[in-house]
Amino acid sequence: MTLKLGVPSKGRLQDDTFAWFADRGVTLKRTGAGREYAGRVDGASGVELVLLSAGEIPREMAQGRIHMGVTGQDLVAEKLRAGTVAEVAELGFGHADLIVAVPAFWIDVDTMDDLDAAAAAFRAAHGHRLRVATKYHALTRRFFREHGVADYSLVDSQGATEGTVKHQTAEAITDITSTGETLRANHLKVLADGIILRSQATLFASRRAEWGEDVRAAYTALMQKLLPDDGGGAPWT
Numbered sequence: 534m535t536l537k538l539g540v541p542s543k544g545r546l547q548d549d550t551f552a553w554f555a556d557r558g559v560t561l562k563r564t565g566a567g568r569e570y571a572g573r574v575d576g577a578s579g580v581e582l583v584l585l586s587a588g589e590i591p592r593e594m595a596q597g598r599i600h601m602g603v604t605g606q607d608l609v610a611e612k613l614r615a616g617t618v619a620e621v622a623e624l625g626f627g628h629a630d631l632i633v634a635v636p637a638f639w640i641d642v643d644t645m646d647d648l649d650a651a652a653a654a655f656r657a658a659h660g661h662r663l664r665v666a667t668k669y670h671a672l673t674r675r676f677f678r679e680h681g682v683a684d685y686s687l688v689d690s691q692g693a694t695e696g697t698v699k700h701q702t703a704e705a706i707t708d709i710t711s712t713g714e715t716l717r718a719n720h721l722k723v724l725a726d727g728i729i730l731r732s733q734a735t736l737f738a739s740r741r742a743e744w745g746e747d748v749r750a751a752y753t754a755l756m757q758k759l760l761p762d763d764g765g766g767a768p769w770t
Contacts (some may be wrong), residue, residue, distance in 0.1 A: 534743070535581040538574065542584040546734060548624040549601045557637035557759045568636040581753030594618050594739035600748060600768075601739065607631050607709060607732035611669050619735040619768040624759055626751060627734030629711045632667055632729030634678070636705075637720045638699055644725050645680035646707070652684035655704065662718055666690040667701035669729070673707045676729045695719040738768035 540561060548606075551561045554616060560575040572582035576603035581595060583599055590602035598634045602618075602685055605627055609618060635642050635651075642651050652663040666688040667673045669679040688703045695704040695715050710716055716723065744752070749769065 534745050534747050535579050536601065536748045536755065537581050537583050537599040537742075538587050539583045539590040539604075540572075541587045542602060543576070546627055547584075547589055547604070550624070552761070553624050553626070559755070559758055576754045577751070579747060580755055585700050591618075591737075594737060595741060597739060597741035597743060598745070599739065600742040600752070601736065603734055603736050605629070605688075606735050607669070607672070607730055609735070609737060610671050610730060610732075617741060618739055619766060620769075621736040621738050621756075621765045624734045624736060627732075629709045629732050631672060631707060631709050631729040631732060632716075632723045633673075633707050634705065634710075634716055634721040636722050637722045639722075643722075645677075645682060645727060648727075649680065651683045652682060653674040656684045657694060661703065662686040664688045664703040665705045665707060666694050666697035667707040668694065668710075669707055672729055676707075677765065680726075692754065695721060715763070727762075738765070742769055744769035 540550050554561050561572060561579045562575065563572045563584065572584050572621065573633055574580040574582050585593060587604045590604040590610050593599045594602050595613050595617050602718060603624065607629065634650065639651065642648055655663040663685045665673065665685050668690055670687055688697065694706050694708040697706060698721060699719055706721065713723065722736060759765065
């Protein structure tokens with residue numbers, strides 16, 4: 534049995550992941566042509582490369598179908614229960630913040646406390662709760678609960694979340710941002726205490742996968758190359 538390593542199947546995340554591994558003597562190669570997501574690993578025996586979307590990797594680790602995966606901390610925190618995976622190493626790229634943003638012209642709304650008051654006033658004035666568009670339902674609910682915000686409803690957004698306020702399908706949003714340029718272009722501002730999560734690309738190990746003797750040996754050898762100073766821990770314990 535081989536150790537299955539899930540890596541983003543395309544884009545900047547794939548390029549940066551391949552570079553991170555290469556810097557440590559492990560070469561990840563995409564071998565398929567066109568849309569065929571096939572690959573191989575050179576420099577680490579017993580490791581099989583599995584190319585998936587970043588959003589699929591948490592699910593595959595939770596189901597135990599892959600042993601390790603590179604994806605964003607935001608996706609793992611949103612999709613998985615605590616203890617499902619072990620964090621092996623932060624990779625130093627793919628930085629983004631999950632934030633709460635409101636219209637820039639809301640000059641009296643700068644904090645979560647202000648948003649709580651605005652939400653109560655909005656419901657009193659309009660007869661329905663303030664709508665918050667997001668892809669991150671679990672993290673948003675938890676963060677709003679921690680800040681005592683109750684008068685809101687979530688609107689699922691799988692497209693351009695920043696545009697929902699402009700198109701009047703939501704009054705506020707929570708979304709991932711790296712530079713803030715798209716938020717500013719859509720006349721939105723981040724609340725002063727509205728950072729839900731600071732995220733980056735991270736190497737995780739599944740606690741649900743089958744860690745047989747051969748896979749453990751492959752993991753140990755791989756960690757000696759990737760993290761020679763600490764070994765990455767033992768996710769099967």
